[in-house]
Amino acid sequence: MMQKAIKRIYMSIVFLFLYAPIIVLIVFSFNKSKSRGQWGGFTFDWYIDLFKDRQIREALYFTILIAVISTLVSTIVGTIAALGISNMTKLGRTIVLNINSLPVLNPDIVTGVALMTLFISMRIELGFVTMLIAHIVFSIPYVILAVLPKLRQMNKHTAEAALDLGATPAYAMRKVIIPEIMPGIISGALIAFTLSIDDFVISFFTAGTSATNLSILIYSMAKRGVKPTINALSTLMFLVVLILMIIINKKNDKGEDIII
Amino acid sequence: MDINTTKLLKQGTIKMSKNLIELRNLTKRYNDMTAVDSINLTIKENEFVTLLGPSGCGKTTTLRMIGGFEDPDEGEILFEGKLLNNVPAYKRNVNTVFQRYALFTHMNVYENVAFGLRVKKVSNSEIDRRVKRMLKMVDLEGFEKRNVDSLSGGQQQRVAIARALVNEPKVLLLDEPLGALDLKLRKEMQIELLDMQRSVGITFIYVTHDQEEALTMSDTVVVMNKGVIQQIGTPQDIYNEPINRFVADFIGESNIIEGVMLEDYKVSFDGLVLDCVDKGFAPNEPVDIVIRPEDIRIVVNPDEGMIKGTVTSVVFKGVHYEMIIESDTREYLVQRTMMFPEGSVVGMNVQPADIQVMKRGDMPCSVEEEEE
Incomplete structure (x- = not known):
């Protein structure tokens, strides 16, 4: 009994420390007073202000546009890559998978600086396109890691079975292989989308001055002094990511995947 | 008239039958290993032929070459007298029951069985008629909407057979189809498969390493070892008159x-x-x-x-x-x-x-x- 109580208390403290900052953030996004130390009553004003702000609207537009396009492209490229990798010999697969997991483990700042250097050396002007390319690049390895287990779970004769029943290779790919691994592809897409919305460091180095996403905007706003709108914006971003994480984990619970 | 034909005539399943598949000097190599070494085999219409041998004897490779999943390095595969070598798998009039079935897990039982007909753009009413008839034959009526993952091994096995047979192939290739089932179910399925083969009247080419299964089911047993055919004969021939030490030792x-x-x-x-x-x-x-x-x-x-x-x-x-x-x-x-x-x-x-x-x-x- 006692032990159980201690366990519970310990867990609660850990979670409190983890989530206290976010709880404070959320609470203060509804604070009428502009001061960060004082509660001045409940209000939705900051949320309304958010959508009046042209700069924020623009950043939101870029964030979503980049998230959608980079998710689409990285999911397609990553899925094709996974299909190729699964047909490799064991040695080839090991090598490619190790190369694939390096960017995942690489610190974001290194990836960001590296991409920036590459773009500048190739005389590509930093902006929307470079940020988009960067997001596609860092999402692909995650898509591969999400799709591969599904391919491995599949019976190795599944494709042959489709051909055997008269399907051309293209028909078999469209009607059998892709649907069989669809849960993995969706997981991969959700992860890519979350990462893209989430990302600050790599975006910061590749965005230049012409395009700004929400995380960069929040950073620059915070430098000029924290306005309560930042709290509201951060709260909204947190909620979007939270919902995406719940969807991804729900899928995992159903035993459909073994990722993250 | 050979013993095999006599036996079949007695069972009343065939008239004098003609050659359906001929393998001539068929050879397959992987790197320096010869998996199938210049084999010759003639398979008649309506025959139940079993390729029997230990692991790595080349029986599955032979089956896969007939199915179109492996290209022979040498030799010919003839189907009704026509060369089959360069015909892709999806254009061959043979269907396969794969090891561990390889069912499409994202489709229900009905759609699995209907797949081959949908590919051929058969009309919906015709698909419905043929799928229902096939499910009845394999004793899976009422399972149409079920997810294939929720079925038992024996039921999945029957879906795999229905999925292949619904296309009315001339030849059904079976690659260790009962390998994943327990002994009792295996015995039952042996009898069922044999009944199906007799009732639909098509050629079965069956791969197994289980000598008892081969003796129970086949009209003709082809014993293979190390890519070479050791002996071809009726189960009685193979058992009573093994041609060499390997066959004698492997069978019984x-x-x-x-x-x-x-x-x-x-x-x-x-x-x-x-x-x-x-x-x-x-x-x-x-x-x-x-x-x-x-x-x-x-x-x-x-x-x-x-x-x-x-x-x-x-x-x-x-x-x-x-x-x-x-x-x-x-x-x-x-x-x-x-x-x-x-x-x-x-x-x-x-x-x-x-x-x-x-x-x-x-x-x-x-x-x-x-x-x-």
């Missing part, structure tokens, strides 16, 4: 004895000279002799037997007792319904017809029974 249990063929109908080993029914060997040619354990009769009085021996081990096997009887020169495996206690001295007799004399092969003999 046997006493294999090295001996010498003195002259036609006279064979000698361990200083004994026995009558047999074999001929056509060179005088004093060294041979292998096979005596099946159930063909050795035991007499209580040792002096009445051709061979005298002492019972050294007795094991009860249900239908019979399995005894090891040691003579002065070797051990014999004997199966009898009557038990002779350990230590008793008995005589053993063998009928001339039960002595199978085989040419001494230079073939190294290794039998490992395991799944591929």
Whole structure:
């Protein structure tokens, strides 16, 4: 009994420390007073202000546009890559998978600086396109890691079975292989989308001055002094990511995947 | 008329049938390993042919070449007299039941079975009619909407068979289709498969490493080892007249004895000279002799037997007792319904017809029974 109580208390403290900052953030996004130390009553004003702000609207537009396009492209490229990798010999697969997991483990700042250097050396002007390319690049390895287990779970004769029943290779790919691994592809897409919305460091180095996403905007706003709108914006971003994480984990619970 | 055809005619399943598939000098190599080594085989219409052999003997590779999933390095595959080598898998009029079924897990039972017909753009009403009929045949009515993952092994097996047969192929290829099932279910499915083959009247080419399964189901058994066909024959032929040491050892249990063929109908080993029914060997040619354990009769009085021996081990096997009887020169495996206690001295007799004399092969003999 006692032990159980201690366990519970310990867990609660850990979670409190983890989530206290976010709880404070959320609470203060509804604070009428502009001061960060004082509660001045409940209000939705900051949320309304958010959508009046042209700069924020623009950043939101870029964030979503980049998230959608980079998710689409990285999911397609990553899925094709996974299909190729699964047909490799064991040695080839090991090598490619190790190369694939390096960017995942690489610190974001290194990836960001590296991409920036590459773009500048190739005389590509930093902006929307470079940020988009960067997001596609860092999402692909995650898509591969999400799709591969599904391919491995599949019976190795599944494709042959489709051909055997008269399907051309293209028909078999469209009607059998892709649907069989669809849960993995969706997981991969959700992860890519979350990462893209989430990302600050790599975006910061590749965005230049012409395009700004929400995380960069929040950073620059915070430098000029924290306005309560930042709290509201951060709260909204947190909620979007939270919902995406719940969807991804729900899928995992159903035993459909073994990722993250 | 060969024995095989006689047997089929008796069962009333076929008239005189014509050749459906011919393999000519078919060879497949992987790097330096020869998986299938220049095999020749003719398969008739409506025949149930089993490719039997230990793991790695080339039986699955042969099947996959007929199915179109492996390209032969040499030789020809003829289908109704036409060359099949360069026809892609999806254009061949054969269907396959794969190892562990390879069902489409994102489709329900109905859609799995309908897949081949949808590919061929058959009308919906026709698809419905044929799928329902097929599900009825494999005893899966009412399972249409079920997810294939929720089915038992035996049920998945039947979906796989229905999915292949609904296309009305001329040939059904089966790659160890019962390998994943437990013994009792396997026996039941053997009977069901045989019934299906008789009722739909198509050619089955069946791959297995289980010799009992092969003997139970086949019209013709093709025994393979190391990419080479050892013997082709009816189950009776293969069992009673194995052509070499490998076949004798692989099919059932046997006493294999090295001996010498003195002259036609006279064979000698361990200083004994026995009558047999074999001929056509060179005088004093060294041979292998096979005596099946159930063909050795035991007499209580040792002096009445051709061979005298002492019972050294007795094991009860249900239908019979399995005894090891040691003579002065070797051990014999004997199966009898009557038990002779350990230590008793008995005589053993063998009928001339039960002595199978085989040419001494230079073939190294290794039998490992395991799944591929």
